[in-house]
Amino acid sequence: MRIQGTAFPPRSSVRYEAELDVSQANFLSLRVDGDIISCQKQDVEISVPVGNLPIRFAFPDGWVFVVERSAEVSAWLKRNSKSGFVDKIESNVMAWLVAVVVCLGVVLGGYFYALPWVSEKVAQSLPDSVSVSLGNKILETFDNNWQASELPLEQQQAIRQRVTQHLQQLDPLPYPVEIIFRSSDIGANAFALPGGKVILLDQLVELAANEQQLDSIILHEIGHVHHRHMMEKLVHSSILSVGVALLTGESSGIVDNLAGVGVFFLSNGHSRQAESEADHFAKQAMVKIYGSSEPMAEMFELFQQQDSLDVPEWLNSHPDFEQRIQAARD
Numbered sequence: 307m308r309i310q311g312t313a314f315p316p317r318s319s320v321r322y323e324a325e326l327d328v329s330q331a332n333f334l335s336l337r338v339d340g341d342i343i344s345c346q347k348q349d350v351e352i353s354v355p356v357g358n359l360p361i362r363f364a365f366p367d368g369w370v371f372v373v374e375r376s377a378e379v380s381a382w383l384k385r386n387s388k389s390g391f392v393d394k395i396e397s398n399v400m401a402w403l404v405a406v407v408v409c410l411g412v413v414l415g416g417y418f419y420a421l422p423w424v425s426e427k428v429a430q431s432l433p434d435s436v437s438v439s440l441g442n443k444i445l446e447t448f449d450n451n452w453q454a455s456e457l458p459l460e461q462q463q464a465i466r467q468r469v470t471q472h473l474q475q476l477d478p479l480p481y482p483v484e485i486i487f488r489s490s491d492i493g494a495n496a497f498a499l500p501g502g503k504v505i506l507l508d509q510l511v512e513l514a515a516n517e518q519q520l521d522s523i524i525l526h527e528i529g530h531v532h533h534r535h536m537m538e539k540l541v542h543s544s545i546l547s548v549g550v551a552l553l554t555g556e557s558s559g560i561v562d563n564l565a566g567v568g569v570f571f572l573s574n575g576h577s578r579q580a581e582s583e584a585d586h587f588a589k590q591a592m593v594k595i596y597g598s599s600e601p602m603a604e605m606f607e608l609f610q611q612q613d614s615l616d617v618p619e620w621l622n623s624h625p626d627f628e629q630r631i632q633a634a635r636d
């Protein structure tokens with residue numbers, strides 16, 4: 307069998323029409339420019355076939371013969387077992403599908419399992435000063451829209467003192483908790499910032515029918531502090547933005563945007579899992595402090611009865627609403 311192609315002399319890009327004779331068992335002969343270059347097949351370097359790319363035969367003396375991929379060439383390559391691994395995979399749809407599924411699995415697994423795990427570890431190993439100053443930055447941003455609290459100072463003081471007493475009955479927290487009062491037209495709500503600041507809006511304090519009900523929400527927020535949920539989320543989104551920055555080459559503003567990201571997360575609430583962890587913490591604490599977690603369920607119901615479009619942070623995962631009230635009661 308003879309194959310028509312193009313040949314290039316050693317260290318030259320001059321092209322010659324050429325013919326490769328592949329009919330002998332162990333020899334390849336290249337007819338080019340009136341010459342015949344013959345050598346052992348094993349001494350000729352044949353490129354690995356990939357898709358429809360041309361095949362390259364490099365002869366030991368430097369001549370290179372290039373041939374387009376044709377059925378004839380493919381058949382010869384196959385007989386001479388030069389059909390490469392990539393070629394085999396390419397022709398195998400199943401293998402491609404498996405490869406795609408494996409890639410997806412790695413990406414999704416990384417996103418849903420590895421990333422949260424890494425975020426938790428990083429959040430726990432960051433120095434407290436980072437969390438505290440980040441919390442201050444986020445509060446500054448919020449304060450552009452929030453007003454000073456109108457609660458009487460004595461009432462603020464009484465709530466702070468009560469929380470201090472409660473904390474003495476609980477396990478030590480990663481940061482000292484500081485209760486901060488603000489007023490806002492977003493309605494009854496409370497937030498835990500990274501670094502231990504817990505913000506109570508006047509509207510929440512007014513909504514609570516008694517101390518126990520209010521404390522259940524404060525304890526829920528302290529649950530977020532206990533689990534460092536805010537820092538985890540911030541680290542999580544930082545890793546994502548660094549990832550995006552690496553992919554897109556756009557790296558400015560990663561650090562600048564962190565406070566903004568924090569505001570976004572607080573406004574949009576925590577994940578369902580974070581909420582149930584905070585609920586669980588609050589429930590245990592309520593039972594320890596007051597002997598019952600019923601006020602927590604009552605507080606959830608109070609909010610449910612409110613005619614408000616603003617979903618408070620502590621009731622963010624709406625579909626679980628009834629379930630969470632039930633869990634507080636069980």
Ligand SMILES: [Zn+2]
Nearest residue numbers: 581584619620
């Ligand atoms: Zn919450």
